Amino acid sequence: MGDKITDTKEHKNLSYDAIVVGSGISGGWAAKELTEKGLKTLVLERGRNIEHVKDYPTAMKNPWEFKYRTNNSNAALAERPIQSSHCDETNKHFFVKDTEHPYIQEKSFKWIRGYQVGGRSLTWGRQCYRFSDLDFEANKKDGHGVDWPIRYKDIAPWYDYVEEYIGVSGQKEGLKQLPDGKFLPPIEMNCIENHLAENVNANYTDRKVIHGRVANLTESKNGRSKCQYRNLCSRGCPYTAYFSSNGVTLKDAEVTGNMTLRANSIVKEVLYDAKLNKAIGVRVIDTITKDEIDFYARIIFLNASTIATASILLNSTSDTFPDGLGNSSQQVGHNLMDHIITSGTVGEFDGYQDKYYSGRNPGAIYIPRFQNLNGKKNKNFIRGYGLQAKGERKGWKEKNIKGFGASLKEQLAKPGKWGIWLGGRGETLPDFDNKISLNKTQKDQWGLPLVSVHFKYGSNELAMIDDMQEAAEEMLKKAGFINVTSYRSNPPPGSAVHEMGTARMGNDPKTSVLNKYNQMHDVKNVFITDGSCMSSSGSQNPSLTYMALTARACDYAVKELKKGNI
Amino acid sequence: MKRRTAIISMISASIGVTAASYIGWNYKQVTKEVKFNDLSNYKDMLADLVDLIIPETDSPGAKEVGVHYYVVLMITDAKGRKEQNNFINGLADFRDYCKDNYNTVYEKCSESDKIKVLNYFEEQGVQNGIMAKIRTKIFGKSFFRLLKELTIEGYCTSEVGATQLLAYEYVPGRYNAVITMNKNTKTWATK
Ligand SMILES: Cc1cc2nc3c(=O)[nH]c(=O)nc-3n(C[C@H](O)[C@H](O)[C@H](O)COP(=O)(O)OP(=O)(O)OC[C@H]3O[C@@H](n4cnc5c(N)ncnc54)[C@H](O)[C@@H]3O)c2cc1C
Ligand code: SF4
Numbered sequence: 010m011g012d013k014i015t016d017t018k019e020h021k022n023l024s025y026d027a028i029v030v031g032s033g034i035s036g037g038w039a040a041k042e043l044t045e046k047g048l049k050t051l052v053l054e055r056g057r058n059i060e061h062v063k064d065y066p067t068a069m070k071n072p073w074e075f076k077y078r079t080n081n082s083n084a085a086l087a088e089r090p091i092q093s094s095h096c097d098e099t100n101k102h103f104f105v106k107d108t109e110h111p112y113i114q115e116k117s118f119k120w121i122r123g124y125q126v127g128g129r130s131l132t133w134g135r136q137c138y139r140f141s142d143l144d145f146e147a148n149k150k151d152g153h154g155v156d157w158p159i160r161y162k163d164i165a166p167w168y169d170y171v172e173e174y175i176g177v178s179g180q181k182e183g184l185k186q187l188p189d190g191k192f193l194p195p196i197e198m199n200c201i202e203n204h205l206a207e208n209v210n211a212n213y214t215d216r217k218v219i220h221g222r223v224a225n226l227t228e229s230k231n232g233r234s235k236c237q238y239r240n241l242c243s244r245g246c247p248y249t250a251y252f253s254s255n256g257v258t259l260k261d262a263e264v265t266g267n268m269t270l271r272a273n274s275i276v277k278e279v280l281y282d283a284k285l286n287k288a289i290g291v292r293v294i295d296t297i298t299k300d301e302i303d304f305y306a307r308i309i310f311l312n313a314s315t316i317a318t319a320s321i322l323l324n325s326t327s328d329t330f331p332d333g334l335g336n337s338s339q340q341v342g343h344n345l346m347d348h349i350i351t352s353g354t355v356g357e358f359d360g361y362q363d364k365y366y367s368g369r370n371p372g373a374i375y376i377p378r379f380q381n382l383n384g385k386k387n388k389n390f391i392r393g394y395g396l397q398a399k400g401e402r403k404g405w406k407e408k409n410i411k412g413f414g415a416s417l418k419e420q421l422a423k424p425g426k427w428g429i430w431l432g433g434r435g436e437t438l439p440d441f442d443n444k445i446s447l448n449k450t451q452k453d454q455w456g457l458p459l460v461s462v463h464f465k466y467g468s469n470e471l472a473m474i475d476d477m478q479e480a481a482e483e484m485l486k487k488a489g490f491i492n493v494t495s496y497r498s499n500p501p502p503g504s505a506v507h508e509m510g511t512a513r514m515g516n517d518p519k520t521s522v523l524n525k526y527n528q529m530h531d532v533k534n535v536f537i538t539d540g541s542c543m544s545s546s547g548s549q550n551p552s553l554t555y556m557a558l559t560a561r562a563c564d565y566a567v568k569e570l571k572k573g574n575i
Numbered sequence: 576m577k578r579r580t581a582i583i584s585m586i587s588a589s590i591g592v593t594a595a596s597y598i599g600w601n602y603k604q605v606t607k608e609v610k611f612n613d614l615s616n617y618k619d620m621l622a623d624l625v626d627l628i629i630p631e632t633d634s635p636g637a638k639e640v641g642v643h644y645y646v647v648l649m650i651t652d653a654k655g656r657k658e659q660n661n662f663i664n665g666l667a668d669f670r671d672y673c674k675d676n677y678n679t680v681y682e683k684c685s686e687s688d689k690i691k692v693l694n695y696f697e698e699q700g701v702q703n704g705i706m707a708k709i710r711t712k713i714f715g716k717s718f719f720r721l722l723k724e725l726t727i728e729g730y731c732t733s734e735v736g737a738t739q740l741l742a743y744e745y746v747p748g749r750y751n752a753v754i755t756m757n758k759n760t761k762t763w764a765t766k
Contacts, residue, residue, distance in 0.1 A: 071734065071745065072765060078645070078732040082653045197752035238750040240766060368750035369766060404762050405731045405741065413628040413693060413723070421731065422740050422761045 025051040025269070026570075028291055028306040030276045030321065033128020035539040035555045036312030037254025037262075038171075042563035043310070044267035048570075051269045051304055052262070053293060055313075056124035058272040059103075059131070061255040065245030067099050075099065095121050095506065096132070100243040103132050113448055113461035119503030120316060120462065126272050127255040128314065129506070132243040135224040135251050136373070136397070137177045138549035139168050139188045143382070147436075148545050151391050154344065154439030155515040157544045158525035161188065167557035175252040175556070176230045178372070179222030187219075187377040187395075187549070193227045195220035196372040200364040201400035201427040208488035209376070216379035216484075221397070223372040224252035233257070240369035251371070273297050275455060278325040279309060279334050279535065287575075288334070288535045294455050308534045308566050308575060312559070315345070315540035316445050319511035320460045323447050335531040340522050341512055343444040345462070346437040346546040348505035349394075349470040352498050353432035354481035356490030365402060365424055373399045376431075376484075378548050380476070389472040394435030395548045396481060402427050429490065433477030436548045437470055439510055464502045474499065507551050509540035527562040534575045538562045605657040605714055614647055617666045620681055621646060625726045627689055634739035637730050645729035646722065657715035665718020669696065697723070737764035 026048035029039045036052065043050045058064070072078055077085075079098045086093050092104040105122045112120055123129045142161045149156040165188070172191040179192040198206060198220065206218035225242070229235045233256070234248040242251050249256040262268040273296040280290045280303060290305035311318045319342045325334035333341050380393035387393075403425030410420045443465065447458040478495045485493045515521025518530035527542050529535040538559035540551060547554075569575045625646060626638035637643070650662050669692065673681040677688050684692065696719040711717075716724070730736040737743040741764040 071743075072732040072737060073734045077649065077653050078728060080649070080653055083655075084652070196750060199752045203753075236750075238747045363756050365754050365756050365760060366750070366752050367754050368744070368747035369763070370750055370752070401766065402762075404766065405727060405764075411697065413697075414630055414690070415632050417727075418629055418632055418634075418740060421727065424756070424760070424762045 023290075023303065024305040025049045026306060027051070027308045027310065027566075028053060028304055029310045029312055030291065031055075031128060031311070031313035031317070031539065032126045032254055032259060032270065033123070033312065033314060033539075034130045034133065034254060034552050035314075035559045036128065036310070037130060037258035038556050038559040039310040039312055039536075039538060039563055040254075040262040040268055040270075041258040042560055043567065044262040044265040046563065046567045047265075047267065048308075048567065049267050049269075050262070051271060051306065052259075053274045053276050053291065053304070054126050054128075054270065054272045055275040055296065056126060056128075056272065058270075059126045059245075059255055061249070061253075061260065062245070062247050065247060066102070068241065068244045068247050070099070070244075091119055092121055094119070094500075094504070096243075099241070100132055103243070103245075109454070111453065111459060113451065113459055115461055115463040116465055117501040118462040118464045119501055119506075120460075120508070121503065121506045122314070126259070126270065127253055130252070130254040131245055133506075133552060134550070135242065135371070136375075136550040137172070137175075137179075137190075137222045137224050137553040138375075138377075138395075139190055140164070140547045140549060140554050141186050141188050143186045143378075144545060144547040144549075147392060147547075148439070153391075154545055155513065155517065155520050158514050158516045158521075163525070164554070164557050164561065167561040168553065170560055171553065171556045175224050175257065176226045176233070177222050177224050177553075178220075178227040180220045182217065182219050184217065184219075184377055186382060190222070192222065193230070196223065196225070196227060196370055198374060199366045199370070199400055200361045201358055201402075201429055202374050202398070204358065204361070205398065205400065205429060205484075205488050206374070209484050212484070212487045213379075215382065215385070216376055218398070219375050219377065221373040221375045225371050226250045236371065238368035238370065240371045242371050274302075275457070276313065276321055277301070277455075277457060278321060279311075280305075281325065281327045281329065281334055281532065283327065283329045286329075286532070288532050294457075296455070299455075308536065308570060310559075310563075310566075311535065311537045311541075312539045315508045315511050316460060316462070318537055318539055318541045319445050320447060320458075322512065323445075324458065330531070335512075335522055335529040335535060337531050338518060338520055338522055340441075340520065342446055343441045344439040344510040344513055345443040345445060345464055345508060346439060346510040346543070347464070347502050348434040348507045348546060348548065349437055349466055349474055349502070350435070350500055350505045351433045351474050351477050351481075352496035352500060353430050354478060354485065354493065354495040355428060355430050356485035356493040358427040358429070358490050360489075361427055370399075373397050387476070389476065390469045392436040392438070392469070392473075393548055394433045394473055394477055396431050396433050396477065398429060398431045400427065400429040429485065431481040431485065433474065433481065434505060434507075434548055434550070435470060435473040435477060437546050438467060439513070439545055440467060445511060462503075466502060507540070507546070509543035509546055509551055512537050512541040513544045514542050515544060526565040527558055528566070533569075536562050536566055605660045607660065609656055609659040610663060611651055611659075613663050613666070614650065617670075618643070618647075620666070620670070623682070623689075624693075624722060625729075627686075627693060628723060628726045629730045635735050637726055640730060640733045640735045642726055642729035642733070645733075646725045649725050649729075650721070654721070655715060658721055661715050661718050662721050665696075665722070668718065672696075693719075731764060 032054040148154040181189040236250040323333040376396040378393040408425040451459040512522040621643040629637035742761040743764040
């Protein structure tokens, strides 16, 4: 396999064994797997190149080296009115300018994006949780969406494979709803987190506070340094201590010599040959020269992220697929999901006044789903949510000190009360009406139709957020926290940045887009392994699952290619 | 200043009934074109104010660190129009208040009178409860709250503040989740 295929005369330098669209979390994985299996692979990325370490301009800056001391200025807000809730002066260069990349919100929906090599692998929160059969069987059991074509046993070895490679710190707990993985030692809990854990574990039989599972190295691994506990991850890590495409998968793909990475290349559509009933390549707009170029390959992996991948499919129309490539099911773009989140519940604690911590923790703690488990049924909603939490002592910013002068200064220098924050992430049901579509009249600067998002939470999700808030408040009060309050502002959908579902997997080609190997039912040499493949959303942060599905699909695709089946 | 305060208490008293018209009036005051030039008239006073809030002790004061420049920068570049107006109007109110109550310009007030004025403004600004929240939501943060928050932020994120008043570690290199403090343990400058 390899070189030979690429050099047919007419397609010289334009032909590859494989094309991967997008270089974020899932695209980086596809690039690594395919190149390591010997495929000459072209990775197409719409954004600019970001070279690991060299292009992390803020990574080593002190707070006083930022003009606005890390705050967003009005000019920054004007460029990123949507993204700015998720970024600040230190990392905004890794988030798109909304002014340059507009989309239509039929109803409020935050589409948080990073258009660059590495995508959002640079800025993600690194929380890694496995799905379980509770999740894979959910659709079948309650009839929402379509049944997942896989079960936990199908993906478990791939979770192992991914975790061992990226490095996830965490602790085995033996929870059925949140399977254990291959973990590096966990990041320890501080004193207030321990306090919450002990109390919740004692006050409840149905729930447990566990160490967060994060892709931050607590031990060095494969030449990557262990975490230095600066908690500045979203600026890029000069130590390669957290997992990003730039520092890890793309590096290994590069080492094989089989990868061609082309930045500034917007994939506009997938080219389909009706005679072959195959995709033959993709059409790209070079963002610098504005030229359109076609690239060809035997297999294509779409990893542009949930909404972008669906929009590429919808834009790839042909006589065979007038409504978009592989869209005979009419499901492409539909069933968009995101986790529903609360702004959070906070509490303070009197005590442990002589305890503190040293070093800055880039992780968090977690309370896995405890609703609708083990035969217990919540009367208001189906499925469930998990809670992320973090405890710390109040610092100068949170302490509300009266007065001024020397006494104010003295107070500022003293660690304040312990406080804790709990925020829920709840499962969203797949709903055909939640969708993205292409607007026929409004175009972006490259003449591509604008993406239009239509998304609304249903009653199940709304019932869940009330419960998140009540449960969080109750747990904190029972654990002796005072001044327990919840923020009432409900962040708009999209805020969890876990958008998924727009090209779902399923057994039946009539109701789903992808089969159990993330292969398009309609077009067998196209694979989709970003969040669009998800048949349901679970309540866990999903990127680990995208990675495992990607590795699994690459394995299958290359075997099929070798067998001559595709 | 008195007029503005009066209006706000009227709103507080009548919210829900006829508040809309008052809000309408006052809203115009805070959303009008901002007169940034006015800020330069208050340069010295601001330098003085930040230093009263964070004076020199065994670490330098806010003025020496240049925190007043940071306050002006943030007001001009990083606050919404309402808060910009609140701040600039607040400076004028502050000056008026000194004149009305101490019969002199702010600069000539004694140190203890200045502190009294600051205390007065802080008391005025103490905002609790639902009305206060509504007020902040509609009108933005008050002059005094902005001044104090920005002074603290400017100081604590400066090299002097972070490394001399607070504890700052550039690259911690390890995480000790539980440590026992001694009497010299300081707040971490960053999280
Ligand atoms: C602040 C933040 C915190 C997060 N925290 C977590 C967390 O803790 N745990 C978790 O699991 N997830 C988290 N996420 C979500 C996570 O980042 C995404 O799930 C993940 O990055 C998705 O991977 P992807 O490969 O699908 O897309 P991305 O990583 O977004 O990569 C897609 C890439 O495709 C490129 N692209 C798009 N369109 C085109 C096109 N037409 N042509 C060519 N290239 C294109 C983009 O520029 C981008 O580089 C977080 C996200 C953010 C922003
Ligand atoms: S906290 Fe750790 S992983 Fe994050 S940027 Fe710093 S060293 Fe890297």
